Amino acid sequence: NAGVMQNPRHLVRRRGQEARLRCSPMKGHSHVYWYRQLPEEGLKFMVYLQKENIIDESGMPKERFSAEFPKEGPSILRIQQVVRGDSAAYFCASSPIVGVGPYNEQFFGPGTRLTVL
Amino acid sequence: AQTVTQSQPEMSVQEAETVTLSCTYDTSESDYYLFWYKQPPSRQMILVIRQEAYKQQNATENRFSVNFQKAAKSFSLKISDSQLGDAAMYFCAYRSRTGGGADGLTFGKGTHLIIQP
Numbered sequence: 001n002a003g004v005m006q007n008p009r010h011l012v013r014r015r016g017q018e019a020r021l022r023c024s025p026m027k028g029h030s031h032v033y034w035y036r037q038l039p040e041e042g043l044k045f046m047v048y049l050q051k052e053n054i055i056d057e058s059g060m061p062k063e064r065f066s067a068e069f070p071k072e073g074p075s076i077l078r079i080q081q082v083v084r085g086d087s088a089a090y091f092c093a094s095s096p097i098v099g100v101g102p103y104n105e106q107f108f109g110p111g112t113r114l115t116v117l
Numbered sequence: 118a119q120t121v122t123q124s125q126p127e128m129s130v131q132e133a134e135t136v137t138l139s140c141t142y143d144t145s146e147s148d149y150y151l152f153w154y155k156q157p158p159s160r161q162m163i164l165v166i167r168q169e170a171y172k173q174q175n176a177t178e179n180r181f182s183v184n185f186q187k188a189a190k191s192f193s194l195k196i197s198d199s200q201l202g203d204a205a206m207y208f209c210a211y212r213s214r215t216g217g218g219a220d221g222l223t224f225g226k227g228t229h230l231i232i233q234p
Contacts, residue, residue, distance in 0.1 A: 033221055033222075035221070035222075035224075040226075041226055041227075042121075042123075042208050042224035042225050042226045042227050043162070043208070043222070043224045044224070045221030045222060045223065046221075048220070048221050056220070056221065059221065089160060091162065093162075105164065105167075106222065108161065108162035108163075110159070110160065110161050111160050111161075113160075
């Protein structure tokens, strides 16, 4: 069973461009989480999605950031008009259906490191 | 909102010795999960150990054990017989159990563990 996959692993964008980060959850997982890790910081929760639904976006910046998890295909985190402060590592995690197992453990992908020039 | 505090930015230990990493948290909830994650230089987040708040018994996984003090809201990680491969950033994390335990994780800022050969 392949783990959580993220691509690209490294992404370089110039200020004002768009960044698209992809996350393919583990097989059978229907919950996806996105986290951001700024340099020298812990991971900060951004958004929690199920297929075709945003469940909790309390950690998402109000502007320029959006996320989706379509019925088919990977989850996408989209950052429009990137600024230097968006430079960070973005991690995706997936979890099985709530209620299966006591922990609903989140399995993390390897992350995408975004650099904004 | 919950907060997680790791007061030790960096710790150093001799190989084969024992080290304890500190973590405190703040919450008004009575039922939750606590985790320790390891992030080696590869940046992959690896779950080390987990604890359910309602369980009084401290969790143990091989050389890793926790000291969970619910009243003090303390959750420290003890690594016995430290090995060079233990060198990494260690993050303490909290997760609410309301909502079926599907919430995002709240992380501390991490402790950089150095293993001296």
